[in-house]
Amino acid sequence: MSIELRHFRCFLAIADTLSITRAAERLHLTQPAVSRTLRQLEQELGLRLVDRTTHHLALTPDGLSFRDQAAIAVTAFDRALGQAPHTAWPLRLGHAWSAAGTDTTALLRRWHEEHPATPLELLRIDDRTAGLARGDVDAALLRGEVRAPGLITDQLTTEPRVAGLPADDPLAHRTALSLTELTDRTIALNTVSGTTTLDLWPAAARPASTITIGNTDDWLAAITGGRAVGVTTSATADMHPHPSMAYVPLTDAPPVPVVIAWRDGPGHPRIPDLVRLAHEVIGRTAGGDARRAGSGTSTGTGTSTGTGTD
Known part of the structure; x- marks a missing residue:
């Protein structure tokens, strides 16, 4: 047996609902079919993704890690199917709060002027990585220290x-x-x-x-x-x-770094243009530092540290 997209969708439904019954309802399948599909996926991966008892269901550490990767794969597949020939490929920029602050309008307008063929979609997603780790967006404006593995961050500025x-x-x-x-x-x-x-x-x-x-x-x-x-x-x-x-x-609280982040791997071809423009608009007076989040491996100069808030 080989892993198919239906295995990913089934696992994600279970991960979202933490219930075989509700996952089956969402997928319009029977409960035995959902359980069988999950078992096939775990056997093929050689991993236990879900801990299940009579009254409780939870993702294992492997399940939590695999959830984000499965979400990225499904999102990329759905996006590829939904992208009609000769239509623009939007660049999705996530943020969890406050976007680029007072520079938000300037960033969006400059992008539209310089890259009119590629729409820039600004999406607020209430998540520590603003949906980036799950593949919901192509890049994200984030505050504070970003520890999610597989992400690259580039510091734009700091905020008091x-x-x-x-x-x-x-x-x-x-x-x-x-x-x-x-x-x-x-x-x-x-x-x-x-x-x-x-x-x-x-x-x-x-x-x-x-x-x-x-x-x-x-x-x-x-x-x-x-x-x-x-x-x-x-x-x-x-x-x-x-x-x-x-x-x-606040006089005694350290400032909060503002970073632009993207996934370490193939992505939207306009990400380098977005990073460059973000530095021009947001980071006019701040030096940047690109690094892999969670790994401490610098791909630029300087440092990118700090904790921030909301």
Whole structure:
């Protein structure tokens, strides 16, 4: 037996739903057929992808790793079939939050002027790599340290950190704050696509209370609703002004690197043009550094480190 695309689709349905029953419903197959297809894939790969008990199903470490590769393969196949002859091949640029900040419009317009035959599609995807690791996009604008294997990152600039506060908060009218002044507050942490963690604070002065949210919209709602305060970068302040929100610079928080990332392997032929334009528009005053994420192997000069937030 050889592995076919149906094996990948079946495994991805299981990975998404964590249920043989729901995967079968999604694929319009019987449960035995889904179980059989999964078993065939595992036998052919020589890997156990799914741990299954009577009441529980979870991906194994091999399953988690294979999920992203399977998603890339299926996405590439579907995209190739959907690409009609003589039509433009869009370049998909992902971001998890705030895109290129105030440079977003300039980047999109410059691209349209210089590469009118290749549409640049900007997609917000609430994921640490903005869909890049799964193959949903061709490149991504990301903040903070990128550890996903198989990605190359090139630093464009850095952004200063700011505190996000309700506009009527006693600290909202300050010209600057320190992290320790937020220690007694509840901190909103975006654990899906953000990069702020409690490690940002000194070990002896970490906030005791946090709430977990999954995207920038919920982060803003938690703060403007008075449930929490947060830490983000200046790009969020620029892209998400709100009458009930105040952004105050933080004096003792390190800046956050902004990188453009792409997969280490064959990809869209216009990626080098996008990287070059991103440096011209976003990185006008910052040096860049290309490296394989997660490997520490530099393919440029300088360094690309740091943690950031939302």
